[in-house]
Amino acid sequence: MEDSDVERTDIQESNEGEDEELIEVCPVCGSPDLYYETGGIEGLYHCKYCGYIGGFVIDANKKMMGLIRDEYERKLRISE
Numbered sequence: 001m002e003d004s005d006v007e008r009t010d011i012q013e014s015n016e017g018e019d020e021e022l023i024e025v026c027p028v029c030g031s032p033d034l035y036y037e038t039g040g041i042e043g044l045y046h047c048k049y050c051g052y053i054g055g056f057v058i059d060a061n062k063k064m065m066g067l068i069r070d071e072y073e074r075k076l077r078i079s080e
């Protein structure tokens with residue numbers, strides 16, 4: 001059954017470039033620099049980078065994180 005070896009190689013190649021590791025990042029600026037504050041009914045995430053406060057964060061891989069941050073920095077440049 002040498003064919004199964006070939007298939008396994010295909011699976012590895014399709015995973016290439018996609019980071020399996022997901023990080024919780026800020027939905028506004030893409031920063032992973034969040035802290036979770038408990039207390040009250042629900043905890044809230046605070047972003048140290050842009051000051052976002054909310055219960056929603058994005059599970060992103062490094063590529064997505066970069067895209068969100070690029071978008072955020074572009075908006076900053078427009079508003080100035």
Ligand SMILES: [Zn+2]
Nearest residue numbers: 026029047050
């Ligand atoms: Zn942020």
